[in-house]
Amino acid sequence: MPNPFPSTGSSMSKNAPDIRTGRLTRQEIDANFGDLHPPLKRPEALIEADRCYFCYDAPCTTACPTGIDIPGFIQKIRSDNLRGSATTILEENIMGGMCARVCPTEVLCEEACVRNTHEDKPVEIGLLQRYATDPIFEAGTQLFERGEATGKRVAVAGGGPAGLACAHRLSMLGHEVVVFNRDEKLGGLNEYGIAAYKTVNEFAQREVDWILAIGGIEVRSATLGGDITLAELRDEYDAVFLGIGLGSVNDLGVETLPGALNAIDYIAELRQADDKSALPVGGNVVVIGGGMTAIDIAVQSRRLGAKQVDIVYRRGPEQMGASRFEQELAQTNGVRIHHWAQPIGLLGDDHVSAVEFERTRADNGKLVMTGERFTMDADVVFKAIGQALVDEPLTDELQLERGRIVVDAEQKTSLDDVWAGGDCVRGGDDLTVSAVQHGKVAAHAIDRHLRG
Amino acid sequence: MADLTSEFLGIKSPNPFWLASAPPTDKAYNVNRAFEAGWGGAVWKTLGEDPPIVNVSGPRYSAIHSNDRRVIGFNNIELITDRPLKTNLDEIRQVKRDWPDRAMVVSVMLPMNEQTWAKYLPMIEDTGADAFELNFGCPHGMSERGMGSAVGQVPEYIQMAAEWAKSAASIPVIVKLTPNVTNILPPAKAAKDGGADAVSLINTINSIMRVNYDTLTMYPSTDGMGTHGGYCGEAVKPIALNMVAEIARTRETADLPISGIGGVTDWRDAVDFLALGASNVQVCTAAMVYGFKIIDDLVDGLSSFLDDKGMRSVNELVGKAVPSVTDWQYLNLNYVEKAVIDQDLCIKCGRCHIVCEDTSHQAITNTVNGERRFEVIDEECVGCNLCVSVCPVDGCISMQQLTEGVDPRTGQPITVEKANWTTHPNNPMRKA
Numbered sequence: 001m002p003n004p005f006p007s008t009g010s011s012m013s014k015n016a017p018d019i020r021t022g023r024l025t026r027q028e029i030d031a032n033f034g035d036l037h038p039p040l041k042r043p044e045a046l047i048e049a050d051r052c053y054f055c056y057d058a059p060c061t062t063a064c065p066t067g068i069d070i071p072g073f074i075q076k077i078r079s080d081n082l083r084g085s086a087t088t089i090l091e092e093n094i095m096g097g098m099c100a101r102v103c104p105t106e107v108l109c110e111e112a113c114v115r116n117t118h119e120d121k122p123v124e125i126g127l128l129q130r131y132a133t134d135p136i137f138e139a140g141t142q143l144f145e146r147g148e149a150t151g152k153r154v155a156v157a158g159g160g161p162a163g164l165a166c167a168h169r170l171s172m173l174g175h176e177v178v179v180f181n182r183d184e185k186l187g188g189l190n191e192y193g194i195a196a197y198k199t200v201n202e203f204a205q206r207e208v209d210w211i212l213a214i215g216g217i218e219v220r221s222a223t224l225g226g227d228i229t230l231a232e233l234r235d236e237y238d239a240v241f242l243g244i245g246l247g248s249v250n251d252l253g254v255e256t257l258p259g260a261l262n263a264i265d266y267i268a269e270l271r272q273a274d275d276k277s278a279l280p281v282g283g284n285v286v287v288i289g290g291g292m293t294a295i296d297i298a299v300q301s302r303r304l305g306a307k308q309v310d311i312v313y314r315r316g317p318e319q320m321g322a323s324r325f326e327q328e329l330a331q332t333n334g335v336r337i338h339h340w341a342q343p344i345g346l347l348g349d350d351h352v353s354a355v356e357f358e359r360t361r362a363d364n365g366k367l368v369m370t371g372e373r374f375t376m377d378a379d380v381v382f383k384a385i386g387q388a389l390v391d392e393p394l395t396d397e398l399q400l401e402r403g404r405i406v407v408d409a410e411q412k413t414s415l416d417d418v419w420a421g422g423d424c425v426r427g428g429d430d431l432t433v434s435a436v437q438h439g440k441v442a443a444h445a446i447d448r449h450l451r452g
Numbered sequence: 453m454a455d456l457t458s459e460f461l462g463i464k465s466p467n468p469f470w471l472a473s474a475p476p477t478d479k480a481y482n483v484n485r486a487f488e489a490g491w492g493g494a495v496w497k498t499l500g501e502d503p504p505i506v507n508v509s510g511p512r513y514s515a516i517h518s519n520d521r522r523v524i525g526f527n528n529i530e531l532i533t534d535r536p537l538k539t540n541l542d543e544i545r546q547v548k549r550d551w552p553d554r555a556m557v558v559s560v561m562l563p564m565n566e567q568t569w570a571k572y573l574p575m576i577e578d579t580g581a582d583a584f585e586l587n588f589g590c591p592h593g594m595s596e597r598g599m600g601s602a603v604g605q606v607p608e609y610i611q612m613a614a615e616w617a618k619s620a621a622s623i624p625v626i627v628k629l630t631p632n633v634t635n636i637l638p639p640a641k642a643a644k645d646g647g648a649d650a651v652s653l654i655n656t657i658n659s660i661m662r663v664n665y666d667t668l669t670m671y672p673s674t675d676g677m678g679t680h681g682g683y684c685g686e687a688v689k690p691i692a693l694n695m696v697a698e699i700a701r702t703r704e705t706a707d708l709p710i711s712g713i714g715g716v717t718d719w720r721d722a723v724d725f726l727a728l729g730a731s732n733v734q735v736c737t738a739a740m741v742y743g744f745k746i747i748d749d750l751v752d753g754l755s756s757f758l759d760d761k762g763m764r765s766v767n768e769l770v771g772k773a774v775p776s777v778t779d780w781q782y783l784n785l786n787y788v789e790k791a792v793i794d795q796d797l798c799i800k801c802g803r804c805h806i807v808c809e810d811t812s813h814q815a816i817t818n819t820v821n822g823e824r825r826f827e828v829i830d831e832e833c834v835g836c837n838l839c840v841s842v843c844p845v846d847g848c849i850s851m852q853q854l855t856e857g858v859d860p861r862t863g864q865p866i867t868v869e870k871a872n873w874t875t876h877p878n879n880p881m882r883k884a
């Protein structure tokens with residue numbers, strides 16, 4: 001990763017941006033980047049598990065993209081059958097450990113929990129899921145076995161949640177898998193994107209290691225479109241799964257300046273940093289966007305010591321991709337969220353010093369500019385306005401729509417031997433849990449195809 | 453404010469709550485604390501012959517817990533007092549002197565020969581105690597030595613010991629019954645026939661709590677071995693209530709005063725016992741689980757309840773529900789209820805549906821017009837109350853009587869006329 005802050009000169013002139021390392025001590029940073037939701041202790045878990053009503057055709061399970069039998073795994077927590085509980089979770093969602101940490105449960109399972117109707121407080125499904133699965137990853141207990149070898153070989157492009165979920169299920173079904181991954185580490189955005197305080201202690205890599213331990217999965221460092229082509233994969237393998245995520249970042253549509261960064265790049269560097277206090281941090285940070293990435297870069301900037309962080313979003317709170325919980329998390333971290341304004345230019349000579357915005361409003365659902373403008377001082381501007389598929393390696397062969405791969409209900413693309421899932425497909429919701437479900441569904445479809 | 457003062461066999465106490473004979477009443481220190489906390493009386497921990505018995509030095513107690521460790525059921529293998537008789541007598545005398553307004557009953561357990569009873573009872577009575585309670589209930593340890601429930605299970609022995617006690621004592625004699633019998637009436641009648649002034653029940657129920665899942669030995673154990681113990685606490689209340697009601701509603705025993713024991717934890721449990729025929733209640737496990745302070749809720753809750761009912765004294769409550777207890781054969785078979793779900797309260801957990809579907813009468817929907825919705829199908833509902841029992845929302849499902857028309861399940865017209873099994877055509881032994 002290139003230094004996101006190319007030399008701003010050593011000048012101490014009044015125009016020099018306020019960007020420094022070491023705003024907080026290492027201890028302060030460690031405290032700020034500890035577990036966002038500390039794990040439940042046994043008594044807490046047992047009491048919380050007791051709150052589950054063991055619903056029939058449970059609404060929480062319906063709301064879980066991977067369809068985990070939630071009352072089933074909670075019942076097993078109650079009876080101290082934690083291995084059984086973890087199996088119930090992981091057989092539907094092999095990343096049940098990560099999902100327990102990063103799922104926006106407030107808009108998924110916990111939103112559907114009937115306890116909301118009863119008392120406005122759902123069962124803490126996410127925390128219970130973590131309670132049940134943590135011991136498995138701590139002890140490295142394998143719960144699943146590789147199926148009887150079929151002799152079939154499947155190529156999986158992309159080693160993020162979608163690719164790994166697909167690979168693991170294919171291995172359980174007895175197929176041989178080769179994963180081609182672009183980044184140095186596996187795990188995709190679990191490793192490079194998700195907020196550091198959601199997945200502490202290298203959990204992403206521990207989970208990857210546990211998944212690969214099933215065997216039958218070979219990992220190669222290679223980029224589809226660079227080192228290998230889709231045609232080659234189709235040629236050499238019995239089937240192909242694409243889980244390459246979104247490799248590039250949407251364009252802001254204004255002329256850029258040093259100091260205007262992609263949030264995603266900075267987060268990746270943050271996630272990989274051994275010493276976060278050594279990261280350069282701006283004094284005034286302006287974040288443009290309204291999704292999970294915007295919240296994450298804003299909150300993490302504050303926790304790294306930024307003096308003031310402002311999120312500016314061009315629509316209202318209801319339209320934000322970030323859930324209400326995420327928005328509140330930003331606010332309790334001292335982030336200010338501004339709605340209905342769109343950037344129209346970055347100000348500054350050789351480095352950004354402010355952003356000029358124009359106020360917007362909705363006109364029958366359409367966004368319109370109002371002409372009213374204002375500026376906001378900024379030492380750093382983060383663009384968090386979404387990622388895009390790097391589609392060059394695919395366009396010739398695959399049907400795409402609005403920049404994403406078109407798939408059917410079984411994750412099959414327009415090609416008979418190519419499946420796809422995760423962020424790179426059309427109609428997803430850009431969540432780890434959905435990527436896992438896509439990978440799982442695709443693996444079963446591929447299996448049926450191969451056994452045909 | 454309702455008057456809670458209680459009189460049992462002429463023994464007065466400021467409220468009808470006595471501590472049952474057990475560890476809470478084992479010595480002056482405890483009983484003083486109990487009386488300071490407000491308990492109306494105490495039945496002193498069972499005295500026996502000197503030299504005293506010895507207890508194990510391993511675990512005596514164990515419990516069934518809810519997930520948040522609330523004690524639901526409790527079990528013990530403790531024997532009667534393990535302190536010298538003189539120590540106990542001195543303390544009883546002192547406590548009774550210090551607390552003249554509280555009931556002081558002394559529990560005794562003696563071998564089955566008349567001389568022993570004649571020897572010990574006057575000694576004990578001399579302490580100033582208000583009454584004796586004969587412990588024919590302890591189901592472990594003592595029963596192996598021919599005492600406790602070994603006596604309580606044989607009506608002839610009960611009668612014999614009651615007679616000995618009555619002739620040796622000048623204060624009232626209460627016989628404490630064991631529930632480890634198939635029918636509580638013969639022991640109760642035997643107590644009466646032996647001249648007992650009252651019965652108290654229940655003592656503990658024979659039980660093994662569980663195994664140790666690591667060692668696959670009985671739990672709890674003493675040096676690897678365990679023995680059955682006595683079960684008590686909230687879980688046993690229904691068993692106790694049935695036995696109390698049986699005695700209260702049976703002609704030959706109906707006039708025996710009853711001290712109700714078994715699972716009393718809050719004031720509602722006391723209402724159950726009193727309404728089903730007990731004149732006062734005794735408490736052991738709840739005090740052992742929470743300490744003596746629970747007396748506040750017992751007293752306060754019962755008093756408010758009596759006020760709400762417009763009753764001025766505990767006596768007005770005693771036996772109120774007894775006439776409503778009968779035999780199955782006299783239940784009105786023409787009476788029809790159906791479950792009704794209050795859709796505004798329903799949280800759509802679906803438990804009523806699945807239990808009725810899997811284990812009862814397939815009488816609750818899960819989908820109506822394509823939506824998740826739980827409604828009772830009157831054509832199928834037998835009115836069994838299962839759904840009411842499992843619904844997590846209090847008051848959401850209620851049983852409502854059909855008062856007119858036909859029962860859509862049976863097609864039979866609803867009638868106000870009563871008819872029971874004794875006259876039912878399917879009953880081969882029906883009365884004409």
Ligand SMILES: Cc1cc2nc3c(=O)[nH]c(=O)nc-3n(C[C@H](O)[C@H](O)[C@H](O)COP(=O)(O)OP(=O)(O)OC[C@H]3O[C@@H](n4cnc5c(N)ncnc54)[C@H](O)[C@@H]3O)c2cc1C
Binds near residue numbers: 163190222244292
């Ligand atoms: C900042 C941020 C925060 C997020 N927070 C959350 C959260 O809290 N909760 C949540 O549920 N979701 C969150 N998400 C979304 C979630 O991370 C993604 O939906 C999920 O990781 C998608 O998985 P994927 O496998 O489709 O893609 P990715 O995770 O992007 O993985 C793609 C993989 O493919 C590899 N790859 C890419 N291109 C190629 C190529 N050409 N050839 C070979 N390999 C390639 C990459 O190296 C990577 O390993 C967040 C996303 C971001 C950006």
Ligand SMILES: Cc1cc2nc3c(=O)[nH]c(=O)nc-3n(C[C@H](O)[C@H](O)[C@H](O)COP(=O)(O)O)c2cc1C
Binds near residue numbers: 531532
């Ligand atoms: C630890 C323990 C010791 C007991 N010891 C005696 C006893 O010595 N004499 C006796 O008559 N009953 C004894 N009992 C029985 C209680 O007095 C009471 O009858 C029984 O526990 C039911 O009431 P509860 O549910 O309120 O505990 C004992 C009970 C317990 C739990």
Ligand code: SF4
Binds near residue numbers: 054061
């Ligand atoms: S909806 Fe809530 S109460 Fe019902 S099964 Fe799911 S977690 Fe349990």
Ligand code: SF4
Binds near residue numbers: 790813829836
């Ligand atoms: S009362 Fe019984 S039969 Fe009727 S709906 Fe409820 S569970 Fe079913």
Ligand code: SF4
Binds near residue numbers: 842
């Ligand atoms: S059990 Fe009660 S709350 Fe649950 S669906 Fe049935 S009626 Fe509704």
